[in-house]
Every structure is written in C-alpha cells, then in structure tokens.
Amino acid sequence: MGELRISDRQACPLSRWPRLALLTGALLLASCGGRPDGVLIPSGTVATGVSEVDLLVATTRAPSETPGVLYSGERGVNLQMTEITVSIPPDAKRKAGQVQWPKHLPADPEKDFTTVSVTPIQDAPQARAWLQAHLPKSGRVVIFVHGFNNRYEDAVYRFAQIVHDSKMDAAPVIFTWPSRASVFGYNYDKESTNYSRDALEEMLRRAASLPNVGEITIMAHSMGTWLAMEALRQMAIRDGHVAPKIQQVILASPDLDVDVFGQQFAALGKQTPNFTLFVSQDDRALALSRRISGNVDRLGQINPADEPYRSMLEGDGITVLDLTKLKSGDRLNHGKFAESPEVVQLIGQRLIDGQTVTDSNVGLGDALGAVALGTAQTVGSAASIAVSTPIAIFDADTRRSYNDQWKRLGTAAGGTMQSATGQ
Numbered sequence: 568m569g570e571l572r573i574s575d576r577q578a579c580p581l582s583r584w585p586r587l588a589l590l591t592g593a594l595l596l597a598s599c600g601g602r603p604d605g606v607l608i609p610s611g612t613v614a615t616g617v618s619e620v621d622l623l624v625a626t627t628r629a630p631s632e633t634p635g636v637l638y639s640g641e642r643g644v645n646l647q648m649t650e651i652t653v654s655i656p657p658d659a660k661r662k663a664g665q666v667q668w669p670k671h672l673p674a675d676p677e678k679d680f681t682t683v684s685v686t687p688i689q690d691a692p693q694a695r696a697w698l699q700a701h702l703p704k705s706g707r708v709v710i711f712v713h714g715f716n717n718r719y720e721d722a723v724y725r726f727a728q729i730v731h732d733s734k735m736d737a738a739p740v741i742f743t744w745p746s747r748a749s750v751f752g753y754n755y756d757k758e759s760t761n762y763s764r765d766a767l768e769e770m771l772r773r774a775a776s777l778p779n780v781g782e783i784t785i786m787a788h789s790m791g792t793w794l795a796m797e798a799l800r801q802m803a804i805r806d807g808h809v810a811p812k813i814q815q816v817i818l819a820s821p822d823l824d825v826d827v828f829g830q831q832f833a834a835l836g837k838q839t840p841n842f843t844l845f846v847s848q849d850d851r852a853l854a855l856s857r858r859i860s861g862n863v864d865r866l867g868q869i870n871p872a873d874e875p876y877r878s879m880l881e882g883d884g885i886t887v888l889d890l891t892k893l894k895s896g897d898r899l900n901h902g903k904f905a906e907s908p909e910v911v912q913l914i915g916q917r918l919i920d921g922q923t924v925t926d927s928n929v930g931l932g933d934a935l936g937a938v939a940l941g942t943a944q945t946v947g948s949a950a951s952i953a954v955s956t957p958i959a960i961f962d963a964d965t966r967r968s969y970n971d972q973w974k975r976l977g978t979a980a981g982g983t984m985q986s987a988t989g990q
Contacts, residue, residue, distance in 0.1 A: 602668045605635025606720050607651070609684045614676035617654045619683060620727040623697050624649045625770055626743045627763040628719060637685065638719040640747035642759060646766045648688035650697055653727035654681045663732045663908035665896070666724045680724050691773070698738055699779060706781025707737035708774055709919055712767070714789025714901075715756050715822065715852075718748045729786075729905055733915025737784065740774075742767050744794060753859065760794035767798040768805075775810035784815035784919045785840075789852070789867075789901065792821035796831040803835045811838070817918055819845040819904035820867040822856050825876075828866050832883065842885040843918055845904045846871060849891055852901035872959075889959040 613619060625648045628638035637649065654676050661667055661678075669679035688694050698708070711729070713722040722743040730739045744763040746756045774780055787795035795816065803809050821828070821844060832839070846867050853868040869876050871887040880887055888910075895906045904910050 603670070603672050604633060605672055606669060606674065606680075607637050607682045607685060607723070608635035608672070609682050610654075610673065610676070611684065613654060613683055616657045617676050618657075618731055620653045620655060620730050620739070621701060622651050622653065622723065622727060622730070623688070623694065623701070623738070623740045624651050624723060624743060625694075625740065625766075626719065627759075627766050628743065628745045631719075635682075636719065638743070640718070640745055640752075642745045642762055646770065648694050650684075650686040650688060651723055652683040653724060654683050655727065655731050656680070664728070664906040664911060666728045668724070680727065695773075695777060698740075698774070698777065701738040702779055703736050703738065705736055705920075706779055707735075707784065707919060708780055708782070709735060709737040709739055709784045709786060710771070710774070711739070711741045712785070712787040712791035712795050713741070713743055713746075714787075714791045714820070715746065715753065716748055716750060717743070717746045719743055721748070725905060729911060729914070732908060732911045733919075734912070735915035735919050737919055742770065742794075744791070753856075756790060757793070760790060761797070764794055764797040764801060767794060768801050771798060771802065771813065772810060775812040780812060782815070782921065783810070783813045784817065785813065786817040786819065786914070787821075788819045788904070790822045792818045792823055792866075796823065796828065799840075800831045800834045808836050808838055809840060813840050814921060815843070815918060816840045817843045817845070817914065818866070820847065820850055820853065820901050821865070822853060823866040824860060825864045825866050825869065829879075839883075841921070842883075844871075844880075844885060844887045845890055845910070846887060847890045847893070847900050847903055849900045851899045892959075 625646055626638050627643050627646055629641040629643040630647075631637055631639040633639075638647075655661070656667060656676065656678055667679050669675065669681070674681040688697065702708070709730075711722075711726045713725065717725075722741060726739065726741045729735075742763075744767075745759040746752070771783070771785070774783055785795050785799075795818070799809055799813070799816070823831075832842075844866065846869055848868055848870055850865075850868050853865040857863065857865050857868065871877060871880055871889055890903045890907070890910065893903055893907055893910070895903045897903060897906050904914070
C-alpha cells in the first residue's frame, strides 16, 4: 500500500458545527459512567464459579498516588510492568462482549469484574519468567494496544474481557500508553502514542527474541493502531525487516489517515505480517476524528469495496472485515470488534491461530458468513448468499470463491452477480 495517496477519492465536506457539537456530546456521554475509582484494589480472593484472566500489563504511564488506580494518564519515565489477575462473573450472569463495571466498591464477583491480585514486575527477567509460565503449547503471544480516551483500568478490564470471551490460545499481554481519558485530550493522546513507540518496539523485539515464543499477534484499537504501526515501522527501518515471529497484525477501528497508513505499510518491506482490518462506515468516533484531522479518510471508516481501496488492499494481501451492518450496544459503533461475541470468537479462534478468514472457513450458512463484494442488489434465491449476514470479508480468495458461487446460481442471477461484485 505504498501508493495509497489517493487524490481522486470523494471529498466529504465538513459537517456544520451544530452536528459536530452533537457528535462531540455523544462522545462525552459514551465516556461518562458511574464507575467508581479504585477498581484495581485487589480483593485477594477468588469467588466460586468465576473465571480468572491473568494479564501482563506494560505501561509508559506515570504511577498514580490514588489507591486502586495504579497509573495515571500522565507520561512516565520508564516502561513498567505489572501482573494483574481479573475475575469475570459466571457466563450465566453476564453478556459476552460486555465489561460489567461495579457500581460501587467492594465489587460483587458474581455480577462484576473484580481485581483479584496486583503484582509489580520488578525487572526484565521477572517479566520473561511470567511469559514463560503463561505460554501455551502453541507458543503464541497476543499483545493488545488500546485506543484513545482510555484509563489504565479501562484497558485492563477490556482486554480481560476480550481474552475471556475469545478463548484465545495465547499468553495475554497489554501495552497501555498515557491517555488522559478525555475527548478534549485528543492531541495529548496522539502525542503520547509517539512518546511510547520506542518502548513498544523494544518490548516487541524482546518478546520475539525468547526461544519459547512461537508467534506474536499484535491487536490494536483506534488510536493505538497508530502506535502499533509506528513501532513496526521503526523496527523495519532499524533491522531491515519486522521480526519474523510477529505474524499477525489486527487493526480494529483504525484511527489512521489512509495516506499515512500507506507509507507506514510500505516501510515494513516485502515480508510483512498478515494484516486484518476491522472497519465500519458508521463509526461515529472516527467521523469526529476525520473532521479534526484535515477531513482525510480514516482507515477504519472506509468502504473496502470502493476503489481505489479495493484494489490496493487486495494487492497487498490485507484482509478487511466490514462490520458496518453489525449491530452492537456501542452507541458510537467504535468497539464492535470487542462487543460482538461472534467477532471476538473469530479473533480468538481463527485470526490469532493464523487462519486466513475467507468463505472457505466461514461458511455461507454460519452466523459469520461472508457477503458479496460491493452493494448487493439481489432478488430471489440470490439474496440469501449476498445479504444474509452482517459481516463482509474482502480478500482475493473470497472474491474468487464468490464468482464460483454466483456462476452456480445460473444465468438468471448473472446481472445480479455483476452489480454485486463489480466485475
């Protein structure tokens, strides 16, 4: 995607200020809630029937003096690590995809996410020991990088939810960078990702150097995708390539200027990891980001069926999952990847395992079937293939397979095939 500077894309005029104010208000409402401070005060006990998730948390944040907060939104001097164990209520008492925050403390482990233990990691050998102890037989590691407007505890509990709901076979590590957790702190947060890229790069390099680590997946969300791409870009420039053990990169709702992403991707060289993007054209958070970032398309809000994106993404072997039609409880449509049980399971059971997501392993009859490229204008029996499911998967293998599917429908669907696939 080194040539992703797109001069002929459709420019979308800036919305009027009242509409922008409404969108900003929605962001403020989404960031507010009745969450008590101090949720990371450890209980020291595990209730019967709950699940435990053990995380290694690395941060460039400055320590907080508030009990149970651990780290603030300010920038720290050195990378610090902590082992945190989170308990998650029994499956019968929670909805997959949701973080159930306590309304008051102490939290009720039968209904709320709770913190069981917090153990500072003193040095690199202790961090390596944690990783060795938590590696599955596959040797896989997942490193999660959160997005804009996140407190330390937001990132910890959200990743614990993803780990639990996805049933991933990997050692879970989270990299949390300094965010002031305010919609008015956008520029500060963006600079904090730049502040943190050296630390993330070094952490990735050290993880890749461990003999027992087999594969590394980087999963980044929103503004964290900028940090992840910058760390990989720096590694490629320093070393001449991305560490071979980094095999999967998942960018969810990427808050990335599409032109800049093209340059970052090109800098990775010829041997790039497998990239998967989660996009949604109704992402309201990215709509605001687009307006305050020069009105340039954000990668997480593109329509991958449109040119020039379609050809460029396919040419670089980047798989895109379009979640636009997927409904979720997120009023901003910015966290669908984590709040949809089916998508989270797809991440844990297929993407992290290194499986290419095409219609060959996500069947047309499944809850997560692929849909035809482009906007389907279908009638009769053709509709069940084209529009029966909410997630569209865009890659070369799926495209070829759909051509075969359409041909088997017979000549009566020929016109529909052309309108749905653009061929």
